[in-house]
Amino acid sequence: MKVLAFDAVRCMGCHSCELACAAAHLDGLSLMEAVLAGKRAPARLWVHPGRPFAVVITCRHCLRAPCMEACAPQALKRDPQTGAVVVEESLCIGCRDCVLACPFGAIRMEAGKAVKCDLCGGDPACVRHCPTGALRFVSPEEEGLRKQRRTIKTFLAKAGRKP
Amino acid sequence: MKKPQELSFDQAAVFQISHAQRTGLELIWDRLEAQEPQCGFGTLGLCCRHCVMGPCRIDPLGDGPKKGVCGATADTLVARHLCRMIAAGAAAHSDHGRRPAILLKEVALGENSAYTIKDEEKLRAVAARLGISPEGEVSQVALAVAEVALSDFGKQDTRPLRFLEAYAPKKRLEHWQKLEEKLLAQTGALFGVLPRSIDREVVDIMHRTTMGMDHDPASLLLQGVRCALSDGWGGSLIATEIQDILFGTPYPRKVRANLGVLKEEAVNIVVHGHEPVLSEMIVQVAQEEELVKMAREMGAEGINVVGLCCTGNEILLRQGVPVAGNELHSELVLTTGLCEAMVVDVQCIYPALPRLAQCFHTKFISTSDQAKFPGAVHIQFFEEKAAEVARAIVRLAVENFKNRDPQKVHYPRIAEEALVGFSVEALLKALGGSVKPLVDAIAQGVIKGVAGIVGCNNPKVRQDYFLVSLCRELLKRDILVVGTGCWAIAAAKAGLMKPEAAAEAGPGVKQLCETLGIPPALHMGSCVDCSRMLVLLGAVADHLSCDISDLPVAGSAPEWTTEKAVSIGTYFVASGVPVHLWPAPPVLGSPAVTKLLTQELDSLLGGFFFVEEEPAKAARKMEEVILARRKKLGLG
Numbered sequence: 040m041k042v043l044a045f046d047a048v049r050c051m052g053c054h055s056c057e058l059a060c061a062a063a064h065l066d067g068l069s070l071m072e073a074v075l076a077g078k079r080a081p082a083r084l085w086v087h088p089g090r091p092f093a094v095v096i097t098c099r100h101c102l103r104a105p106c107m108e109a110c111a112p113q114a115l116k117r118d119p120q121t122g123a124v125v126v127e128e129s130l131c132i133g134c135r136d137c138v139l140a141c142p143f144g145a146i147r148m149e150a151g152k153a154v155k156c157d158l159c160g161g162d163p164a165c166v167r168h169c170p171t172g173a174l175r176f177v178s179p180e181e182e183g184l185r186k187q188r189r190t191i192k193t194f195l196a197k198a199g200r201k202p
Numbered sequence: 203m204k205k206p207q208e209l210s211f212d213q214a215a216v217f218q219i220s221h222a223q224r225t226g227l228e229l230i231w232d233r234l235e236a237q238e239p240q241c242g243f244g245t246l247g248l249c250c251r252h253c254v255m256g257p258c259r260i261d262p263l264g265d266g267p268k269k270g271v272c273g274a275t276a277d278t279l280v281a282r283h284l285c286r287m288i289a290a291g292a293a294a295h296s297d298h299g300r301r302p303a304i305l306l307k308e309v310a311l312g313e314n315s316a317y318t319i320k321d322e323e324k325l326r327a328v329a330a331r332l333g334i335s336p337e338g339e340v341s342q343v344a345l346a347v348a349e350v351a352l353s354d355f356g357k358q359d360t361r362p363l364r365f366l367e368a369y370a371p372k373k374r375l376e377h378w379q380k381l382e383e384k385l386l387a388q389t390g391a392l393f394g395v396l397p398r399s400i401d402r403e404v405v406d407i408m409h410r411t412t413m414g415m416d417h418d419p420a421s422l423l424l425q426g427v428r429c430a431l432s433d434g435w436g437g438s439l440i441a442t443e444i445q446d447i448l449f450g451t452p453y454p455r456k457v458r459a460n461l462g463v464l465k466e467e468a469v470n471i472v473v474h475g476h477e478p479v480l481s482e483m484i485v486q487v488a489q490e491e492e493l494v495k496m497a498r499e500m501g502a503e504g505i506n507v508v509g510l511c512c513t514g515n516e517i518l519l520r521q522g523v524p525v526a527g528n529e530l531h532s533e534l535v536l537t538t539g540l541c542e543a544m545v546v547d548v549q550c551i552y553p554a555l556p557r558l559a560q561c562f563h564t565k566f567i568s569t570s571d572q573a574k575f576p577g578a579v580h581i582q583f584f585e586e587k588a589a590e591v592a593r594a595i596v597r598l599a600v601e602n603f604k605n606r607d608p609q610k611v612h613y614p615r616i617a618e619e620a621l622v623g624f625s626v627e628a629l630l631k632a633l634g635g636s637v638k639p640l641v642d643a644i645a646q647g648v649i650k651g652v653a654g655i656v657g658c659n660n661p662k663v664r665q666d667y668f669l670v671s672l673c674r675e676l677l678k679r680d681i682l683v684v685g686t687g688c689w690a691i692a693a694a695k696a697g698l699m700k701p702e703a704a705a706e707a708g709p710g711v712k713q714l715c716e717t718l719g720i721p722p723a724l725h726m727g728s729c730v731d732c733s734r735m736l737v738l739l740g741a742v743a744d745h746l747s748c749d750i751s752d753l754p755v756a757g758s759a760p761e762w763t764t765e766k767a768v769s770i771g772t773y774f775v776a777s778g779v780p781v782h783l784w785p786a787p788p789v790l791g792s793p794a795v796t797k798l799l800t801q802e803l804d805s806l807l808g809g810f811f812f813v814e815e816e817p818a819k820a821a822r823k824m825e826e827v828i829l830a831r832r833k834k835l836g837l838g
Contacts, residue, residue, distance in 0.1 A: 059242060071246070
């Protein structure tokens with residue numbers, strides 16, 4: 040299962056991910072149609088202007104998700120395809136327990152229901168719209184291997200050898 | 203990577219894009235793909251970089267900021283940005299117009315002997331129109347016309363432009379005057395619609411849109427209107443009229459259009475950009491015996507000058523020079539491997555071109571002090587040494603013939619015939635000297651009305667698909683189509699400018715075309731020549747003693763790209779013509795400004811904008827507009 044990875048060094052703080060996220064959750068309307076219709080659509084990830092780097096906060100889709108454990112009506116479910124923790128709106132009673140349980144602050148309320156990242160069904164809009172590649176959608180295992188290879192390269196370079 | 207057929211509607215382009223994709227040449231569509239998805243804030247017009255308290259963005263959907271640091275709202279941001287787009291577009295057209303105006307003065311004073319006045323009849327007609335005595339010495343009349351034009355650029359009084367007063371139809375002029383008075387009476391505030399001077403309206407916008415100035419969307423848009431009018435009835439009109447005086451008024455002639463106009467056995471020189479001043483001279487010197495002889499010695503059959511974009515349109519109309527294509531052909535023409543030189547002046551010249559030229563033997567030659575390109579050979583153009591400069595350019599191209607690599611030559615042998623050159627003068631001649639036959643045809647319902655299609659290619663739209671399909675849809679509906687710029691080249695390439703193409707049109711357009719011996723799609727010139735459409739509209743309105751906003755006409759820029767197109771669209775709307783646009787301009791972030799443009803402008807000016815993505819739907823909407831106006835005029 041892939042996860043969102045954020046590279047603070049690459050983030051320009053342009054908020055494109057936020058707008059793309061909101062636009063990806065417009066029930067089929069285009070961004071332009073939604074704006075003209077005066078529709079409200081909050082983003083499900085947030086760029087915080089930390090210094091010197093911006094920080095993106097969003098759901099980690101934790102493997103042992105406190106929000107799911109806290110959700111009495113079991114409105115929070117795991118999507119078997121993507122591994123995303125998603126809200127089944129019809130079951131959500133607006134108790135806000137999930138908001139309190141989330142250690143990252145990644146769940147917000149909108150019109151009485153919990154709203155959170157759903158990984159866009161496996162092709163996150165925020166990643167597609169990130170102009171610098173600060174947001175990536177990666178498998179943690181592959182990411183680990185990539186870093187191992189990078190580490191080996193660094194060691195070899197220090198030893199004056201070609202990798 | 204998209205398939206070539208999805209990128210262009212033009213088979214020559216499809217052939218050439220396939221070749222580029224096979225050989226790994228980077229084209230504009232690849233760069234668009236690399237930019238996608240494009241920024242939502244920019245698309246909606248919701249970002250501002252006018253001061254360094256910013257850059258600011260406004261969140262259109264969520265809980266993010268609704269105001270910039272200075273407090274500007276989405277409405278202000280969008281209106282300010284649109285206003286600056288108009289200023290840039292008007293500046294481009296008008297600065298183009300300034301050059302022939304100065305040249306006319308220099309020719310009149312004998313300070314420049316490289317050029318002459320080719321069309322004395324037009325000079326005297328323009329003079330008469332401006333209220334200058336058309337009698338007497340040519341140089342005297344030319345000097346007087348040039349001085350009125352130059353004064354319209356820089357005068358400091360608040361009277362309307364003299365060119366606008368002389369050319370705009372009576373009722374429209376009154377409408378603008380009354381609108382200014384009405385707005386003052388209603389609001390107690392001053393709103394200007396009539397342009398005072400061409401340069402001033404651009405400066406006014408730059409001033410007005412700087413930090414802490416005009417924040418009222420309607421006020422900003424009306425200044426945009428005023429600036430656009432200074433382009434349409436000012437800078438562009440001056441460009442057209444004086445270029446006609448210096449280089450000749452276009453009359454119908456047969457030409458060929460598309461990449462197949464390149465000749466394998468000749469030295470090919472592509473002239474690209476917008477102005478005719480240098481390209482006219484290149485066409486002239488390329489026929490000189492010495493240079494032709496030199497080309498033959500190099501093993502070529504001769505020198506083949508071809509045009510591209512609006513420089514292409516200028517020499518196409520006046521000299522019958524074949525045109526290699528419109529904007530999106532500018533890279534494709536280089537990929538043929540057949541161009542010894544691409545010579546550019548100003549506007550719409552992709553900065554990608556010199557690097558692409560370096561993949562071939564092609565010399566990419568820039569000539570304008572205002573448009574320089576890293577990687578280009580720069581041969582500075584001086585008007586007073588025009589022939590020498592042109593000769594140096596042609597010589598460089600001829601000498602480059604030996605460097606052509608036959609292995610890299612790959613081109614489609616595709617070119618269409620077209621009958622082009624329908625200046626207002628030429629149209630009137632075809633109509634027998636007056637607009638009456640055209641008016642009668644409309645009044646009797648032979649044709650429903652007239653549509654103007656203008657403007658660019660845009661890689662976001664399948665090349666020529668909208669331009670050509672919209673034209674066909676309108677013709678089917680018995681609406682005659684006129685136009686300029688990249689549309690005109692698209693229509694020529696698609697064969698719609700052959701008189702036989704009338705067979706594709708509805709019965710009324712077909713009948714009219716057969717009677718007059720004209721094609722159903724009429725080439726009126728380059729993008730500054732949109733002014734010819736204004737002049738034609740004015741002539742019809744004055745003939746009927748009505749306003750342009752009463753006439754059954756509509757306009758469209760269905761593949762627009764540049765800020766110039768925003769200015770053109772705005773001066774047509776401000777002159778009383780509803781205008782279709784695709785793609786949507788970056789204004790939708792402000793529903794209030796969108797409403798102003800699509801609805802409220804109609805009650806102020808008798809024209810409005812509308813956006814439509816499908817050619818058939820756009821044609822239907824244009825037809826509806828035309829039918830509604832016919833009904834108002836009491837026509838069936």
